[in-house]
Amino acid sequence: MGGPNLEVFKFGLYLFVPVVALLHFGDPAWYHNHVLPYKGHLFPPPDRTYSKIPTDQTAIREELARIKADKLARRMERDKELQTQSEAVAQSSKGWFKWW
Helix, strand or coil: CCCHHHHHHHHHHHHHHHHHHHHHHCCHHHHHHHCHHHHHHHCCCHHHCCCCCCCCHHHHHHHHHHHHHHHHHHHHHHHHHHHHHHHHHHHHCCCCCCCC
């Protein structure tokens, strides 16, 4: 075994690490410099959040139908863009040797 000196060192380290972490990360200046600038990346702004959650069954069904319609519209747009891109590629490429 290591002896009493090792045990004292381990005990000091076990106390020292959390206290230093609390002092370092609990400092208000560190919070303002490192956390607040990235708050916009982590959480959406309040104007983009939906604060009125539907509670009755008809409102839930209407909201679900709206979400499905939005998804379908985005999918149709994406498919249309992919189709125009594939047509452009098909017109530009005439075959393996470009003359075929």
